[in-house]
Each structure stands twice: as structure tokens, then as C-alpha cells.
Amino acid sequence: MAKTLFEKIWDAHVVRQEPEQPALLYIDCHLVHEVTSPQAFEGLRLASRRVRRPDLTYATMDHNVPTWSRKLPIIDEIAKTQIDTLENNCREFGIPLYGLDSPNQGIVHVIGPELGITRPGMTIVCGDSHTSTHGAFGALAFGIGTSEVEHVLATQCLLQSRPSTFRITVGGRLPRGVTAKDVVLYIIRTIGTAGATGHVVEYAGEAIRGLTMEERMTVCNMSIEAGARAGMIAPDEVTYAYLEGREFAPKGEAFDEAVAYWKTLPTDEGATFDRELELEVSNLAPQVSWGTSPGMVISATEAIPDPDSWADENVRKAARRALEYMGLEPGMPIQDVDIDRVFIGSCTNSRIEDLRAAARIARGRKVNPHVNAMVVPGSQAIKRQAEAEGLDEIFKAAGFDWRESGCSMCLGMNPDILQPGERCASTSNRNFEGRQGRGGRTHLVSPEMAAAAAIAGHFVDVRGWEAAE
Amino acid sequence: MEPFKRHTGLVAALDRVNVDTDQIIPKQFLKRIERSGFGQFLFYDWRFNLDGSINTEFELNAPRFAGASILLAGANFGCGSSREHAPWALADYGFRAIIAPSYADIFYNNCFKNGLLPVQLGDAEVARLFEAASAIPGYELTVDLERQWVVDDWGNKFGFAVDPFRRECLLKGLDDIGLTLQHEAAIAEYEAQRIAIN
Numbered sequence: 001m002a003k004t005l006f007e008k009i010w011d012a013h014v015v016r017q018e019p020e021q022p023a024l025l026y027i028d029c030h031l032v033h034e035v036t037s038p039q040a041f042e043g044l045r046l047a048s049r050r051v052r053r054p055d056l057t058y059a060t061m062d063h064n065v066p067t068w069s070r071k072l073p074i075i076d077e078i079a080k081t082q083i084d085t086l087e088n089n090c091r092e093f094g095i096p097l098y099g100l101d102s103p104n105q106g107i108v109h110v111i112g113p114e115l116g117i118t119r120p121g122m123t124i125v126c127g128d129s130h131t132s133t134h135g136a137f138g139a140l141a142f143g144i145g146t147s148e149v150e151h152v153l154a155t156q157c158l159l160q161s162r163p164s165t166f167r168i169t170v171g172g173r174l175p176r177g178v179t180a181k182d183v184v185l186y187i188i189r190t191i192g193t194a195g196a197t198g199h200v201v202e203y204a205g206e207a208i209r210g211l212t213m214e215e216r217m218t219v220c221n222m223s224i225e226a227g228a229r230a231g232m233i234a235p236d237e238v239t240y241a242y243l244e245g246r247e248f249a250p251k252g253e254a255f256d257e258a259v260a261y262w263k264t265l266p267t268d269e270g271a272t273f274d275r276e277l278e279l280e281v282s283n284l285a286p287q288v289s290w291g292t293s294p295g296m297v298i299s300a301t302e303a304i305p306d307p308d309s310w311a312d313e314n315v316r317k318a319a320r321r322a323l324e325y326m327g328l329e330p331g332m333p334i335q336d337v338d339i340d341r342v343f344i345g346s347c348t349n350s351r352i353e354d355l356r357a358a359a360r361i362a363r364g365r366k367v368n369p370h371v372n373a374m375v376v377p378g379s380q381a382i383k384r385q386a387e388a389e390g391l392d393e394i395f396k397a398a399g400f401d402w403r404e405s406g407c408s409m410c411l412g413m414n415p416d417i418l419q420p421g422e423r424c425a426s427t428s429n430r431n432f433e434g435r436q437g438r439g440g441r442t443h444l445v446s447p448e449m450a451a452a453a454a455i456a457g458h459f460v461d462v463r464g465w466e467a468a469e
Numbered sequence: 470m471e472p473f474k475r476h477t478g479l480v481a482a483l484d485r486v487n488v489d490t491d492q493i494i495p496k497q498f499l500k501r502i503e504r505s506g507f508g509q510f511l512f513y514d515w516r517f518n519l520d521g522s523i524n525t526e527f528e529l530n531a532p533r534f535a536g537a538s539i540l541l542a543g544a545n546f547g548c549g550s551s552r553e554h555a556p557w558a559l560a561d562y563g564f565r566a567i568i569a570p571s572y573a574d575i576f577y578n579n580c581f582k583n584g585l586l587p588v589q590l591g592d593a594e595v596a597r598l599f600e601a602a603s604a605i606p607g608y609e610l611t612v613d614l615e616r617q618w619v620v621d622d623w624g625n626k627f628g629f630a631v632d633p634f635r636r637e638c639l640l641k642g643l644d645d646i647g648l649t650l651q652h653e654a655a656i657a658e659y660e661a662q663r664i665a666i667n
Binding site: 015016020021022024026035036038039042047049052063064076078079081082085127128129143144145146147148150151154155156157159161163193194197198224225227229293314315317318321411412413420430432433434435438439 | 646656
């Protein structure tokens, strides 16, 4: 029987299925961070339960960590408590922790793939909605709440109702200056923030096949912003090449056996999906979000939309409110919008290729005097690699702040936050009201677009801008 | 977990779509290590002005909604981050049920783990309830999980669908982990069979 990638992985992980009940799914890998785990460990303690599989559990600290300097003590008492709590919990329950003094610390969805923990065919969960990132490897990876974190710690299983399936086939070849980030913003713009609710999305097509692993991670990362349960891309030679030699990847003969198994995973010819959508990106322009939801997106060549251009009154109301919050007027070309801050980082775009792309734009240029710009590598390993390639020198010479790894300004739980009214070009994944700081105004863009905006002081169309510069 | 069978209470109306979990519980409040005490931070950036004073423009601050235990909301409620702190804040604030045309998946799931019932009704039905909440001072609804309907004293009665397993667990206040551990043998069997190809 022809099966999709999702069906193959789901069916292989069902421990128990009663009629009329959610399936009990086995979890191959549980990733843990400091914000959504304290109450889960406390629950285990209260019920006198142990972690069933500490060998399948990996922890890191990312949301709360300061990126300014690791040598200074953490000023925020409550953040320090959470970090100390995770350290204590990992010690008590025997879970490996990539903590602040670990050379492999970083954003949880960056270090999993980096270390070869994330692999095709696995079920992977974490108390964080961007767990969808790992789907780039052909894994079934999704975010869970703290109660479910406790459930997985105690049983290594998860109760899940079987989702529907949705294939998004992206055809064409990406033009120069247009990135994976633009593709996923375009997808969310097209289907809306509830467009994939209840579905696991599989991304397919020529444009997806042509992406590197890091680019695939960017696309899968933002699946949650379209409401998807998970986002997946079938593994292929690009995937195997990325994984070979990584710390937790199988070695030698075991690696060959793993590859043979991974090759059985891609969707079979003739398998059907509950929904299908085809998109074309050969003429896609760089995208910029204008509003307070990841679906409120326009091209770099467009102007801020008029709320009355939508038929639905709820959508109009939301658009009006967004424009007021963002301090924007309909009809204003996005390239006329000045910015105050630039944030290059987050689990969406903080990997070495993202930093190289931004550095290419920044090289030999200067950050606009009115702009405060920073680059936050996704992990300590990426930071070291970037420094070995001299990218940090390029950024610093241009006037960017070069930081330690962490979630940083994506969500402002650490000292990196926007002040009310500050406008930021950000390579992160959410532009909700107050996301980066109360009253902060977030515009989601690619690393190239963020770097160019830092230099210009306003949004530009990076495609023609470099030549004109 | 406190069981939910039937609840009658004052309705508070929040007529907005795509209310995300960053609004329900902003990130600066995720630093607590307990499950309790989040109610005071519910919708914090909307409830309070920058100087800490009450924002009288915010719908839920209207005096007539004080003490409400049923939240009436718009489509795609709870989108965005998976933070379970969102249902914790709603429940701690005093809400026992939410009524909306649609929810984001992770938030919907998280509600059931916390004795908070998310009811899904049709667009037209929710619109009628918004009208009623607006027109009738002290508007109350009864949410009945056993009979799977929502009913008021003004002739509105709407049935709702809910997953049978989740309904059962919520009616009885059952703990997921205890239930799963009843099948420990099946888990051990799966682990033994699992080929460590990965």
C-alpha cells in the first residue's frame, strides 16, 4: 500500500491504538529546555516517578540565557532560578545537559541537528512550538505543552490524535537574493495562520529539493506559524551527507544500514494526501511582514496594504489594529519604512549559512548611524565556525554587535528586548504584539534583507540594492 | 485534575481573531517554575497600560465581565507558542470554559490537560452568542460536557463535538500519565522490538 512519509513514521511508532482513542506514540528523542520543563520535573518528583529514558533525552538552555557575556552573573533573578532549576533537574534525573559552560550549548532546534541527534524517521518532541524545525530531516517533530513534557519524561510516549496530511509542492527555482525564509513567509501569507491547522505538512517539489539542510530547517521551522502540527521534508542525499560524521550519527557500517533504512522513508508514488497545494517561486521577491501576525506579509516591492482591501470584517478589524500597533499607514512603500534595530538570529535563521549570507551583505559596509544591529549565532559551535571564517570581524567592522548563542531577541525573555515603539528587522519567526518587547514593532525578513536594512536604515529590495550600492 | 461535567457562569466576550498565546501570557511571565499564580498575568499587556494602570479600553476589563468564568472568543484562538502557561493563566484567572469557532492545535490540547474545556461552535452560532453577550447584562451560559451542548435562558442551544477520549478524561478528571502507565507492558514490548536503526 502506498504510504506518505508521515504515515510510515506514524505507523512505525504506534505502541497502542484503541478505537476512538488517540494513539500512544513512542518518542525516539525528547529535547528539553529551561522554560517549559520545571513544572514537568516537579510533577515527576511529586508522583515519585523517574525519567523512563534519560538516554533518549537531551537538554539545553536557550530562552533565558544572556547573549552579552557568559562571564557575568545572570542579573535576572527569576531567569537564574529557571536555569539553576534545569541544572538541578538534569543532575537529579540523569539527563545530559548542554548548559552555559558547554561547548555545544545553543538554541535547542539548532544543536539537535548539529549534533546528529535529529535523524530521519524519528519521532521528536520538545516543549516548544518550533520543534517542527527537525522535520527538515524527514522526522516527525512537533511541539508539546508542559504536561505532555511530563508525560514523555515518565513514559517515553505521547497520546496523539492522528493528524491529517497536507502536501505543499513548491515548484521553480529561487531567484538570486530570494531565500528559504522568503519561501516560507510566502506560504504562510498564502494559506494563512490557520491554513494548516490539524495537518502535518510535507514540503515537496523542485524548489524544496534544491534547498540545503539549513534552508530546509528554515522552512520547516515556520510550519507552526501556518498552524501545522508538523512540517516535513523527505530525506535524500543532501540529508545523508549532512549527517555523516556528526557526533550522535551512526558510524561506519551502522551508518550505511541507517541510510538504507532512511531511503525507504520518502512518500511512495501514488500515496494520497488529505490536501494538496502547488506554489511557484521562480518569480518570488524577498518578503517582509508588515503586521502583527506571520501571515501579514508583502513583497519588498509592495506597499503597506489597505485594511479595506479585504472582504471579511474580522480580517479588516485585525488589519486596522495591526497598522495602529505597527505605526504604519496604508499605501506607504515598505522600502520607505525606517528601522531602529536589526536582529539576525533565532532558530529560524542563525546557522552558519545565514551568517555567511548576512556577512556577504555587511562586508565593507557600515550599519546606519540610527540603527542598533546585532548578530546572535544559534550555537557555540556556529559561533566558533563563524569566527574561524572571519565573519565576526566583518560584522564588528560594520558596526554589528556580535553575541553569544541563545534565543535572544526572538522573544525577549532575556535582556535582548525592544523598547516600546522600536522597529526591528528580524530574522525570527513571530511578529505578534509585544513579542520582542512590549510595544516593540517586529518585521520578519531573511538574513540578507535584515543585513541590508541595517546598512540602509530602512527596508530595501536586496536583489537590486547590492548592485546599486 | 478537577473534573468538568457542567458549568454555568458569566460570559466575557473577546471579539478578536487570532489571539495568540504571547497575548494570553507574555513571555516575561514564563520564568516561574510553578504551575500556579499565572492568573494575575493573563492578557497582561492588554489589561494594563505601560504605567501599570488598568486599561479601561480592553474588553475584559469592562466591569460587567468581572467574575466571568466562560470566555467567548474569535477564530484561531491560542495560536503561536506552545506555552501551556496560557491555559494555566486562563484557568487561574477563573475561566472554566472557552467558546470559539476554532483553536490552534497545541493550545486546544493543552486546555484538556488542565480541566479547561475548549468548546468549538460554528461561526454563526458564535456570532449569536457575541450578540447576546453584548445585548444582555449579566449574560450567562451553561456548558454541559455530558450532554455536549451550550445553552442559555434566551433560546440558544448549540451542540458541540468533542473527542470521546478527551471528554471521558475531563468528565472523570483522569491523569494522562497514570492511564498510560497502565500499559507499561506494551511500552516495554515496543522498546524490545524497536530496531535501533536510528
